[in-house]
Amino acid sequence: MDEAVAAKSDEKNQAVCQRMIQHSLLRNPTVKFMRDALAKAGCPVTEKFFKAENCTLEAGGGFVPQVGISICSNHLLTVTQGEVDMILTHELIHAYDHCRAANLDWTNCQHHACSEIRAANLSGDCKWMLELLRGHTNIRQQHQVCVRRRAQLSVAMNPHCSEAAAKKAVDATWNTCYKDTKPFDRVP
Incomplete structure (x- = not known):
């Protein structure tokens, strides 16, 4: 696969992943619960806190204090809504721990x-x-x-x-x- 095709595929996966993040933020009860818990703990997060990106580190996602949560669209196992929901929850727990x-x-x-x-x-x-x-x-x-x-x-x-x-x-x-x-x- 040439580089242009690979880059286009990466962009498509990233866009799909970003839509899944938005779906999680609006509809997943655990993700919503964790965002509420962060707000109650004094650390509210906006939608800008979450992004899909290509990561060099082989992980499904990551949390960086004062920056936010990334979902690594190039390292997802199944690229499903359930996987994105679970990774967001995992990273939100890190954000909650950092806050408290x-x-x-x-x-x-x-x-x-x-x-x-x-x-x-x-x-x-x-x-x-x-x-x-x-x-x-x-x-x-x-x-x-x-x-x-x-x-x-x-x-x-x-x-x-x-x-x-x-x-x-x-x-x-x-x-x-x-x-x-x-x-x-x-x-x-």
């Missing part, structure tokens, strides 16, 4: 690990069917195994945290952060 913790330091592996544990646990990221699609067929404590694995993977992507530091940080924060379901009453 005045001293959250994303370069601190334990701080990052806690937010990743919470996001994997509360976003729907570890639903059984998604795990099956990823090739993980663990039956026993599937949800906890997934949350731990996904949190470690995300923290290890932090340039301030090695794989070993990521595992250590997830282990150190697990009990407290896995139980923390705020702003939800329980795991959705």
Whole structure:
């Protein structure tokens, strides 16, 4: 595929993803709940806070304080509304954690690990069917195994945290952060 065709395809995927973001913001109850929770916590976000883009980092999305949330249209697994909803929820949990913790330091592996544990646990990221699609067929404590694995993977992507530091940080924060379901009453 030549570069012009690839660029046109990337633009199309980005536009489709941006429309899905808008749909999530208007119609997805969990995304709406998280935006309301951010507003109640003193950190309201507008639609400009959310964007679809091509990312160099291999991730479905990302949160950057004072910048916003990006959905990586070039790294989505299925490019479905459900996937965009789940990634937005995951990233909104990071935004919520950043808002409610005045001293959250994303370069601190334990701080990052806690937010990743919470996001994997509360976003729907570890639903059984998604795990099956990823090739993980663990039956026993599937949800906890997934949350731990996904949190470690995300923290290890932090340039301030090695794989070993990521595992250590997830282990150190697990009990407290896995139980923390705020702003939800329980795991959705």
